[in-house]
Amino acid sequence: MTWLSGAMDTVPNPPGALCTSRLGTNLSQSLTTVPGFGEDTTDYEAPAMSVKSRAEIVLMRNMMKAELELVKQHVDRAHISFQKDVGKSMSPSTVGSRGGSKKSAKRPNVMWEAIMMYAQPIVGLDLSIIGHLGNPVERIKASYAYSKGEYFWFCVASRELCAIKAEGVDGGGAVSTKLLDEVKSIPSPCRRLYQ
Numbered sequence: 001m002t003w004l005s006g007a008m009d010t011v012p013n014p015p016g017a018l019c020t021s022r023l024g025t026n027l028s029q030s031l032t033t034v035p036g037f038g039e040d041t042t043d044y045e046a047p048a049m050s051v052k053s054r055a056e057i058v059l060m061r062n063m064m065k066a067e068l069e070l071v072k073q074h075v076d077r078a079h080i081s082f083q084k085d086v087g088k089s090m091s092p093s094t095v096g097s098r099g100g101s102k103k104s105a106k107r108p109n110v111m112w113e114a115i116m117m118y119a120q121p122i123v124g125l126d127l128s129i130i131g132h133l134g135n136p137v138e139r140i141k142a143s144y145a146y147s148k149g150e151y152f153w154f155c156v157a158s159r160e161l162c163a164i165k166a167e168g169v170d171g172g173g174a175v176s177t178k179l180l181d182e183v184k185s186i187p188s189p190c191r192r193l194y195q
Contacts, residue, residue, distance in 0.1 A: 060129065067130050071140055074122045078156060079148045082114035086151075111155045118145070118156040139164060 089110040122137065130140060142157035142164065153161060 075144045078114050078118035085110040
């Protein structure tokens with residue numbers, strides 16, 4: 001026990017505590033009055049926020065690239081199936097001979113497997129970022145299918161591509177769908193029955 005310890009216990013406010021509290025109060029008051037110091041801390045956070053936003057952009061870009069790659073792989077699988085099935089149907093062994101019975105055998109729809117593969121959900125694309133950015137995944141699939149060739153896109157994505165084209169026309173446009181074309185082919189006397 002030192003000689004000051006007992007004496008300092010009896011003093012209500014020790015001098016050191018008073019100086020520290022006054023110094024702390026004065027220092028914080030003086031710092032808040034300095035321009036650019038105090039309440040507005042955005043200047044201090046700017047370098048870290050800049051790096052953070054760049055990192056988020058890079059992360060988002062990489063995630064979008066990965067999702068686009070999944071879409072491409074999905075469409076490519078359907079396109080490979082389409083090419084394989086169309087190639088089989090054009091081979092000489094499947095094309096009927098000219099002789100024989102007059103009754104023609106019903107040919108299977110060679111595009112069915114490609115259509116079904118294209119229409120399936122994309123494996124691994126659970127939470128789509130690209131779908132939330134204004135372009136639904138179906139439109140992105142259709143756009144990529146268009147690059148694969150006329151027969152393929154017409155087989156698997158014609159409705160979506162017609163809708164994209166109609167939206168791109170100034171003043172709008174009429175989308176031609178299978179249902180609309182079928183209704184047009186009904187003779188007018190039959191249509192009057194339904195009115």
